[in-house]
Structures are given as C-alpha cells and as structure tokens.
Amino acid sequence: MSFAQVMEQYAGKDIAGMMDRVTVADVQRTLxxxxxxxxxxxxxxxxxxxxxxxAMAQRANQLTVQxxxxxxxxxxxxxxxxxxxxxxxxxxxNTRNTIRRTKLDDAQIRREGEVIEATGxxxxxxxxxxxxxxxxxxxxxxxxxxxxxxxxxxxxEVFALTQDEYEYLISCGVDSMTLFQExxxxxxxxxxxxxxxxxxxxxxxxxxERACKAGxxxxxxxxxxxxxxxxxxxxxxxxHAHYLQFAYPQTDIAISFPRMRPHAGxxxxxxxxxxRELVQIMLAQRIFLPRCGITISTREAPSFRDNxxxxxxxxxxxxxxxxxxxxxxxxxxxxQFEISDPRSVDEMCAAIRARGYQPxxxxxxxxxxxxxxx
Amino acid sequence: xxxxxxxxxxxxxxxxxxxxxxxxTGKYGSDTVIPDVCRASGSQVITVALRRVDMNAAAGNxxxxxxxxxxxxxxxxxxxxxxxxxxxxxxxxxxxxxxxxKIEVISDNRYLLPDGYQTARATEILAKEGFVVLPxxxxxxxxxxxxxxxxxxxxxxxxxxIGTNRGIRTREMIGILIEEFDVPIVVDAGIGKPSEACDAMxxxxxxxxxxxAIATAGDPVIMAEAFGAAVRxxxxxxxxxxxPVLTGAASASSPLTGFLGE
Ligand code: SF4
Numbered sequence: 327m328s329f330a331q332v333m334e335q336y337a338g339k340d341i342a343g344m345m346d347r348v349t350v351a352d353v354q355r356t357l358x359x360x361x362x363x364x365x366x367x368x369x370x371x372x373x374x375x376x377x378x379x380x381a382m383a384q385r386a387n388q389l390t391v392q393x394x395x396x397x398x399x400x401x402x403x404x405x406x407x408x409x410x411x412x413x414x415x416x417x418x419x420n421t422r423n424t425i426r427r428t429k430l431d432d433a434q435i436r437r438e439g440e441v442i443e444a445t446g447x448x449x450x451x452x453x454x455x456x457x458x459x460x461x462x463x464x465x466x467x468x469x470x471x472x473x474x475x476x477x478x479x480x481x482x483e484v485f486a487l488t489q490d491e492y493e494y495l496i497s498c499g500v501d502s503m504t505l506f507q508e509x510x511x512x513x514x515x516x517x518x519x520x521x522x523x524x525x526x527x528x529x530x531x532x533x534x535e536r537a538c539k540a541g542x543x544x545x546x547x548x549x550x551x552x553x554x555x556x557x558x559x560x561x562x563x564x565x566h567a568h569y570l571q572f573a574y575p576q577t578d579i580a581i582s583f584p585r586m587r588p589h590a591g592x593x594x595x596x597x598x599x600x601x602r603e604l605v606q607i608m609l610a611q612r613i614f615l616p617r618c619g620i621t622i623s624t625r626e627a628p629s630f631r632d633n634x635x636x637x638x639x640x641x642x643x644x645x646x647x648x649x650x651x652x653x654x655x656x657x658x659x660x661x662q663f664e665i666s667d668p669r670s671v672d673e674m675c676a677a678i679r680a681r682g683y684q685p686x687x688x689x690x691x692x693x694x695x696x697x698x699x700x
Numbered sequence: 701x702x703x704x705x706x707x708x709x710x711x712x713x714x715x716x717x718x719x720x721x722x723x724x725t726g727k728y729g730s731d732t733v734i735p736d737v738c739r740a741s742g743s744q745v746i747t748v749a750l751r752r753v754d755m756n757a758a759a760g761n762x763x764x765x766x767x768x769x770x771x772x773x774x775x776x777x778x779x780x781x782x783x784x785x786x787x788x789x790x791x792x793x794x795x796x797x798x799x800x801x802k803i804e805v806i807s808d809n810r811y812l813l814p815d816g817y818q819t820a821r822a823t824e825i826l827a828k829e830g831f832v833v834l835p836x837x838x839x840x841x842x843x844x845x846x847x848x849x850x851x852x853x854x855x856x857x858x859x860x861x862i863g864t865n866r867g868i869r870t871r872e873m874i875g876i877l878i879e880e881f882d883v884p885i886v887v888d889a890g891i892g893k894p895s896e897a898c899d900a901m902x903x904x905x906x907x908x909x910x911x912x913a914i915a916t917a918g919d920p921v922i923m924a925e926a927f928g929a930a931v932r933x934x935x936x937x938x939x940x941x942x943x944p945v946l947t948g949a950a951s952a953s954s955p956l957t958g959f960l961g962e
Pocket of ligand 1: 410411412413414417418419420421454455456524
C-alpha cells in the first residue's frame, strides 16, 4: 500500500463536482460527528461549507485547544544554498532565473545559527534548492551537525530523498522533514516541473512515506495552494496526512498551507485562494485530523496570521528571511519568495501573547547524544 | 493552604502529600498563571514535559514559574519506546528535576494511548536506578501487575484518552486496580470536570492528575480551586464510607422483626 493507491480510488471521480453537490444540511451533520471519514472531509471543503465557517471555527478552536493547548510553536528557516537544477515555473530559485547563487560555508552556517539562536528560537528549518552535486545530502547533514548544539530541533526542507538518505540525516541530528507535493494533480505536475529531478512526480509523492519509514519524528507535507483548483489539492493533502497518520502512528504528521506569493518570475497561479478560503481549508483540516500539526508561514500578512491563531495553527515561523545567508548578510539577496510578515521574534511573541496564547520555543530534547549510562 | 484531613496523607516515594490533586504545566496560554493554579488548587505535585524545559533560557522557561515547594514530576512526553523514555528520565534527573518520573510511552499519535509493554520495560530499568516511577497506563490488570512488579511507586491509569475531558470511562477497570493493588492509584487523563474527579476519589482512587481541564478552562485559577475542593470532597466521602445503594426492595432503618427474638 502507498498513498498513490489511495489516490487511485479517486481516479476519474469528479471531486469538484462532488463538492458542488454538498448541502448545508450535510455540513451540519458532519460537524456533529466525533470522527470524520474522507467523505466528511470533502463535505467540509465544499462551497456549501463556506457558509458555515463560524460553526467550523468554533469546533476547530475547541479541538485545537484540547489537543495542543493555547500554545504556538515558533521556528525559523535558514536557507543554506539556492543552487537548483529544477525549473519549477513558480519559484524564484528556478535554474533559469538569473539570481546570484550561493552556498554557505561552515563558518557562515555557524554564524547564521548563532544570530538566530540569539533571538531565542530553538527550532530551525534548513532549506536548499535541489542541486545534489553542490548542496549534497552530506552537506545538509554536515550543516545539521554544525548547528545541533544550538538547536534542540533541526528540520530539513530539501529535495526528495531515499529512505537511506533520510536515515543518514536523522543520524546527523535532523528530527523533522518538510516536503511539499506542490500539486497532487499528476496530469498538471509535468507542466509546472518541466525539467530536473523534481519532475519525477511519483518519487516526490512517496518521499514523506520514506521519511516515516526512516524514523523521522515529524513529517510535514503540503500543497502550494493555487497551482491547481485549490479544493482538490486541499482534499488530497488531507488524505495524504490521514494515510500517513494511520500507516505510521509513531510519526507526528503536520501540514502547511502555503499560498502562491509574488516571486522573481512571471508565473501566475491557476486559482487564487482568498483569505476566507484559506481559513476554510485550515478549519476543515483541523476537524478532519484533530491531532495534526498545522503550520502557517510568513507568506501570510501579520494581521491575518494573528487572526488565525485560535483557529487551528500549531506552528508559525518568525524572524524569517528566504534569502541564503539572509540572517547575517548585509547585501540585498533575492529570496525564494517574498514574505508578508517581516516581524521579529519578539514582535511575533508579543502578538501571540496578545491573543492569550503562549509562544513555545522548545518542544524537543535531542536524545541521540544523551548520556545513557545507567 | 488549608487541608481538610491532615491525618490522611498520601505517601509516594517516601514523600508525604497532603493534597491528592496533581496538576500539569502544558497547554496554558501563559506559564505565569502556574503559581496561581498551584496555590488555588492546593496541589503539591506538578508534571512537566522535559521536552519543553529549556534549562539554558534565562526567560521563558516553564521551571521559573513552578513554586519551590512543589514536588516536580517530569514526564517522558515524546518517548516512543522504552529506550527513549529511559533517556529522557536520565536527562531530567541530570538537569536537576529530581528523581520522580512519570513514564509516558506513546507510539500512536492519533489516540495517544500508552504502550503497556514499553512502559513496563522503562519502569523496570528506572526503578532499579532509584527513580520514583509513576507510569501512565491503560487500566489493564496485567499491565498494572507488570508495572508493580517492575517497581512502580504508583500507577496512573487513564480515565479516558488524554485531552478528551470525557470523564472516567474506564471506571470498571480502575475499580479492579483499586481492589487488586496496594500501590497508589492515580487517575491520569480524561477527567474533564471537578465532579468527575470527585467521583474517582469517592471510588477509592488515591489521587487525580488534571491538566487539560484546568489549563483550557475559561478561568484556570477558579477551575483549579474547584478541582482542589472536589478531590478533597471525594476523598472525604471515600473515607466516610458511603451507605449502601438501594437495590430492589427498601431496607428499613430499624429492624421490623426484632420482637420475634432469636
Ligand atoms: S521550488 Fe525548489 S526545486 Fe523548484 S526551483 Fe524552487 S528551489 Fe528549485
């Protein structure tokens, strides 16, 4: 069994049409259920459910507070290389874009780490483009080793890897992986990823499962909302998380909801996801998978992010730059995409507290090096 | 804090506790409420997830907010097997959190139910190392026996799945543990309302651990106070030995056939 087989069950089905037939009564019935099936999740993503947002928000809030408390975990990304051999048409690091390419050396990685650590953040996400000859798995693992004494939790958001490669990164101190499928529409995928290793749809689709098999503690998935009809991609993202949760109960599964943002390139998305629609997706997701982590990045604007706090978010980024070496560099580097929330860590904490929530910096204690002598 | 029955301490690991309510530190909107929760509830034992403790942080460290008189009960939240639980316990002790440890081994993130086998393995190792081990468990007779044989200082059966506030759904099973074991039985997880904590205490459990129901209440401090009172009331009711529950025909309060003689 793999997630591709789950998707096959929906092959040829008109998902958007099924959602169009949902009634308000269906939505209300679904909201009173204790556990939801995939069909129930579909109901909550429907146009009919768009008119029931307040009822969904109440339920989502209740479930989130129950399972996660009034807490928001904070993390920040660190871009260590922007070399990329792919041609994702929506991305500023696309190999055909003429931006300055850099890769941090040991001293720069350490320096970036120290600057981030000084803000109090304890959870770090390492990012690269896909250029395995330049920024190899060994390079990423080495970066994690250089930083592990500063950060109890180190995640990677890099290219799709083999199970062995995920195991290697875990041995270097990496405890979480993030990988977005971008779109679950296999027919559309090739035109968005015309060249480079990322054009292999199936290798990417199976990567989160390989990370689970490797023993990664946290696996974070998502679709880049807007590439395809958002209702369909949101539906398959939820199903994917659901599949992984059941198949790998030891792994914490989380979801991100990135929306398309302006970037260095001309691509225009298929569908624009409005604020209301993003909220609907998040609420549906929370009610369908009450124990699933939900991440909202700085792609979103400050006031919108603040309003999302009680609705199901469990993780937010803060003090973000999407440029390589952006935490220490004095030069204006081009980032992967433009961020909308430039607030510092302190400002983010103040905003979280103002909502009656607690910012959480540390949520893991690394065990690999722990003295185990009895 | 005033306690209604000072001749009825709960003793765990050689420590005498006047309060039978254990509290937690997770899920609060702000850790600054913790001292007030401790005071209002009268609780003397507080659990804290080692994974959240940042010993190096000058500010924003949950430990700063725990009153000095509290007995710390670090937990192994995040452990997926016995080995991880053991490592977390040792880290907690090395970090100065004392030698009490709540074993929490959960390898199913959907239901968060504890793994009995792994919990017993961790309990055995840590009890031998001198820890006062309080394992979180499903209320299962055989698992409880393994835990007690492994040296658990108390057992902590769940009333309902963690965080659900559904009350004591495992009542019959907890009743069996009360009958069967001499070690303290602490109901952990599931209690959503003070009346449910009171009910558990009336049944004869030795203490209740309440985190979510207090931390996620509209006013955690008032709720903490309510739980403190409920646990005391339940304990008193248990000690007072409630009269029998009527079943079938009425029983007279004075004999009606006494005049007949022997
Ligand atoms: S999305 Fe990633 S893989 Fe695609 S071009 Fe950008 S950096 Fe490269």
